[in-house]
Amino acid sequence: MKSVDTHLAEILDAVRPLDPAELDLDQALGAVLAESVASPVALPPFDNSAMDGYAVRAADVQAATGDAPVVLPVAADVAAGEHAPHAVAPGMVTRIMTGAPVPEGADAVVPVEWTDGGTAKVAIRRVPPPGNAIRRSGEDVRAGDVVLGPGAVLGPAQLGILAGVGRRVVRARPRPRVVVLSTGAELVDPGMPLGPGQIWESNSYTLVAAVRQAGGEAFRRSAVGDDPARFLETLHELLGEADAVITSGGISMGAYEPVKEALSPLGTVRFEKIAMQPGMPQGFGLVGDRQVPIFTLPGNPVSSYVSFMLYVRPALAKMRGLPAGPPATVTATTTRALRSPLGKRSFLRGVLEGERGAPTVAPVHGQGSHQLAALAGANALIVVPEDVAEVPEGTPVEVIPL
Template sequence: MKQRIELEAACELVADKLKSFSNETVKLVNSSGRVLAEDVRAPMHQPPFDRSPLDGFAVRAEDTTGASTETPVSLKIVSKLYAGDSPVKKIGPGEAARIMTGAPIPEGADSVIRQERTDWNDEEVEIKATLKPGQNYAPAGEDIKQGELLCEKGTLLRSPHLGVLASMGLEEVLVLPEPEVSVLTTGSELQEVGQELKPGKIYNSNNYMISTRLKECGAKVINSQVAVDEKDILRDRLAELIPGSDFLVTTGGVSVGEKDLILEVLEEMGAEIFFWKLAIKPGTPVVCGRLDDTIIFGLSGNPAACITTFDLLVRPTLIKINGLEKENLRKEKAIFIDDFNKSSSTRRMLRAWVVRTEKGNIVKLSKGNQRPGVLKTTLDCNCFIDIPAGSPPVESGAEVEIFRLPEIYN
């Protein structure tokens, strides 16, 4: 078991320990937010037939030669077509078909005149404009041609993609895996939301924060439980949650106190422990290991420390599997416009808010203090300022490196 390792080494170690995940075939209706595992090409034209883009009459353009308001041309109406109809009557010389938007253009017709340029009764239509072949005519494949690349491998599927794929009649798509994760929040002090708060207790905020964070970065939360700080109960909860989970995220019980029991219980259960403690602050207390095929992340119970190590360690691990790079952190530079008057013997991750300007990123500390047990700073945190170990206090105007969170947190 490694101890107090660097963040980057921890991420690499976990990545090396990941099991192989298989791509999934899912129903198109359930594919929003998933990432395509292969290119998708159009199996047919869209539209699949020549169709009218407006209400009017399908005609042969040559039959409208010389037609105008002053000298209309009269044609015989031989059929009427609505969207969804299948034309059976070919249009011959001197003939027209009444046609509605989206209806297939019948054989023989090569243009459509809008109804506003005509007068008609049940038998005949007067054409008041000369048409060119192909005028007001949407040919098969006008929108999408058969064989055209619709969506590339790695595309994050959203409503426009689903609309296009559905127009091709595709009922299923092959997507990258969706990791299945269980959550265990630990602590004898925890009380569930909705109950009257008892003396010495706090509400279980970590469950809501971590479960939601997991969903935001593309994981499927399959179970969520809470446990008090007692070895037998922790062992029972872990034994229940680990089977069937790709990952287990726990909060609390990973530091050095008498009731910090997660590491001890995992070792007694035979887990392989990859490392204990990260060389960052907040979030030093972290346990990471594996039992059977389940990767376990034991995070701090302190809310700010918990969310910091989740974003820096758990998030990139999940995204390696599901391909949601849009939801990953980005390393950028920014100008610090605040003051942080502490030296940093340990590498720090300061919760902060970054804004893009014409001159580049500017960043300031989140409102509230930077202690690991506070929640308020998570409300206006869209990045972490990475302060290297051994750094002096950070003054306004200094250039800093940041880990920028996805746009959804802006």
């Protein structure tokens, strides 16, 4: 059997990053930047008020107290977006709104809460330090500063700064479009009544969610039965819209394995046994004129999800232009003894606690590859190496947080 590490290495060697494209900011969430973006202007572009209040010369209000406020006339109002120049003369104040340009001559803003809120004249009850409540030009970004570089994942804050420096379109690697397809004549869509020998199809929901969580754009297709010709026809229909395809089921050693029967003759998809539990049967290859990666995962729900975490998620990272490799692990102490078959790397479902202190991990009850409820109660995979059959309670182990 092939090792887990070798199988992942071969997948990552075959997968290529998606080509960058010009993306509007409205479509760029989750994309990975493929250029450096510099600000053409300083941010803020001008000195402006951080609060609603009064622009003053600080020296004019040095005697202000709660019992003996300094009363000064209000010469003008300045609103956000104001274009006309304003100045504060000695012994005068200007009422100012948040974001409005600070008038010439003013060196502090008195928050309205420190005053009586007057409009013709104002009583100031506290002394502002020089520079109080003033956002200085360039204190966030100077003109010419690079605000984001290649490899930045575009989340809400990153999209905000791109808009803030005036960019509407950026060059970035888009989220991979991934089509998820389950196989099996026994599968019925959730919400439909079950007949004899049928089960509700769950793998595609798990895998679509996992793709989206991994930064991809996922599309679910209705499950196909056990007819290889029908599977191949459906696959060809999907290849034009996909950067990758994930299937579940139909790759084991028995009869009625439509994925294996349909793809084996192509010669571009390999079906192998991997030294792991759960998820021993695996398939991977490139299909179609565009050489679209296809991940053919086992049909058992837990096997399918574990396989995604080990192989598909790293591949999606590479397609996005991000560093890709085995899932990150943390070390935790097992609170119970563990057992694992020699010769296979086990990924036991567990509950990880105390990640910031002294982490511990406990295996969940129900380690079968079909036990989806046990997986739903886990938040980690406990890794037991191939050459270890028993792990005593209290032993440090490597854990993959989910």
